[in-house]
Amino acid sequence: MSWRKEQRRAERGYHHGNLKEALLQAALGLIAEKGAAGFTFADAARMAGVSAAAPYRHFRDRDELLSSIAQRGFEQFEARLTAAWDDGRPDTVTAFERVGRAYLAFAREEPAFYNAMFESGLPVDANPALQAASERAFNIIRAAAERLAALAPPGTPRPPAMMMALHIWSMAHGVASLFSRGDAARRKLPMSPDELLEAEVLIYLRGLGFPTDRRPPTKGAEPPPVPPEASSGSGVPPGGPWGKPK
Amino acid sequence: MSWRKEQRRAERGYHHGNLKEALLQAALGLIAEKGAAGFTFADAARMAGVSAAAPYRHFRDRDELLSSIAQRGFEQFEARLTAAWDDGRPDTVTAFERVGRAYLAFAREEPAFYNAMFESGLPVDANPALQAASERAFNIIRAAAERLAALAPPGTPRPPAMMMALHIWSMAHGVASLFSRGDAARRKLPMSPDELLEAEVLIYLRGLGFPTDRRPPTKGAEPPPVPPEASSGSGVPPGGPWGKPK
DNA sequence: CAGCTCATGTAAAAGCCGTTCACATGAGCT
DNA sequence: AGCTCATGTGAACGGCTTTTACATGAGCTG
Incomplete structure (x- = not known):
């Protein structure tokens, strides 16, 4: 089932609107959970409901x-x-x-x-x-x-x-x-x-x-x-x- | 050209003989260079001249x-x-x-x-x-x-x-x-x-x-x-x- | 020495990640 | 309405970890 992604897309449209901030918040949560070493760029993207490539529009890299x-x-x-x-x-x-x-x-x-x-x-x-x-x-x-x-x-x-x-x-x-x-x-x-x-x-x-x-x-x-x-x-x-x- | 691997193989035979120790030494060097976060299981294996799967015979995981x-x-x-x-x-x-x-x-x-x-x-x-x-x-x-x-x-x-x-x-x-x-x-x-x-x-x-x-x-x-x-x-x-x- | 066994090594494959690239979308301006 | 450009997508590449089936040969047993 990938209606989740569709759903989110429907909620917020093609453009996220505040992705940079959302990524920072997501990363903060992930780091608190699993440490900076275990934190994953892809995970943050997933948590924000965007594709794995999207974060690269806001950060050069991890x-x-x-x-x-x-x-x-x-x-x-x-x-x-x-x-x-x-x-x-x-x-x-x-x-x-x-x-x-x-x-x-x-x-x-x-x-x-x-x-x-x-x-x-x-x-x-x-x-x-x-x-x-x-x-x-x-x-x-x-x-x-x-x-x-x-x-x-x-x-x-x-x-x-x-x-x-x-x-x-x-x-x-x-x-x-x-x-x-x-x-x-x-x-x-x-x-x-x-x-x-x-x-x-x-x-x-x-x-x-x-x-x-x-x-x-x-x-x-x-x-x-x-x-x-x-x-x-x-x-x-x-x-x-x-x-x-x- | 993969004669390097062949060469090493010729030097030491199919069995390494002291892989566990070699892996520990290799890892030590790698960690000193790039930190524990940057250290890679595969790299250590490469450095010891064995395949990426070999280390699993000596360590449960990284x-x-x-x-x-x-x-x-x-x-x-x-x-x-x-x-x-x-x-x-x-x-x-x-x-x-x-x-x-x-x-x-x-x-x-x-x-x-x-x-x-x-x-x-x-x-x-x-x-x-x-x-x-x-x-x-x-x-x-x-x-x-x-x-x-x-x-x-x-x-x-x-x-x-x-x-x-x-x-x-x-x-x-x-x-x-x-x-x-x-x-x-x-x-x-x-x-x-x-x-x-x-x-x-x-x-x-x-x-x-x-x-x-x-x-x-x-x-x-x-x-x-x-x-x-x-x-x-x-x-x-x-x-x-x-x-x-x- | 022949034959067996088992620790040790290999190749291949699945699944994850980071990163890049060509392409799609649509918000905002003219 | 049409253009533009920032922002997001999907696909693809290479690398890493880990698992699995298979290969090798060191050492024991008779």
């Missing part, structure tokens, strides 16, 4: 579709990181940790995007637009690290913000790809990926000399470059970032 | 070949981590950092194995043997973390070794997959991946209260559980793990 998805992913990623950072409100450390959680949340909630962006093996630096989008996303982390570095307790050497940003990125990416996605998430862990990353970042920040004990956000705007949080002593908080064993 | 490579990779990985750890000699922190460098070195020098193990998207927990091999490798890091945790400076709470191990693993994997492999390595960084990871781990350890200033290994055996290195005060070392800006 890789270009993948790149488009990665690009879109980086844009949404940047948006979410920006929102999480919220320009460092209510205080830099709190906002910074929120960015970390946003990173994991994105990896968890948008597996298709994350896959296309970081796990599909497509050469990011081959596509200038893609590379630029990727850089814009990273720049959020970088800017946050910059602000954080400026808070370094007086007396200690100021850590290079770029290095901090790379460190944080590697932690977030490491946790996300090892523990927070697909079947890797089924590994039996003593804590959730979110908690794991939060503890990791807190310990790291403490290693840089930042005070990292929890406290309610201070009233009013944080006066840069030396907010009140930098004056709470640099001692090791009791209990540690990983909480107490229950 | 995935099983990949699994075999991943398995072998985990074994070599474990061996290298074990050698690097060297049972904590000459002192725990030094040995620990050596493990970190060994992790990166493996990712860099054995891209095919690393790819099959961590980036091929094959479900590690679907194959019990593979999962066991993976766990054995991780256990090296875990054991090292255990020893390190036991060195926690008195007075501070002892960090859970499992958590430390997961943290270190995520850092190493994050740095390796973001900065140390393929075209990602072409990203312009302020420092090498090795230096980046070393600084990251040192800062992290300092955040746990470990003294991390460089010093020549102490003469003689390290007396557990409180070696001399734990008695050098817990102050922040001047200069920091990232060295001075040149």
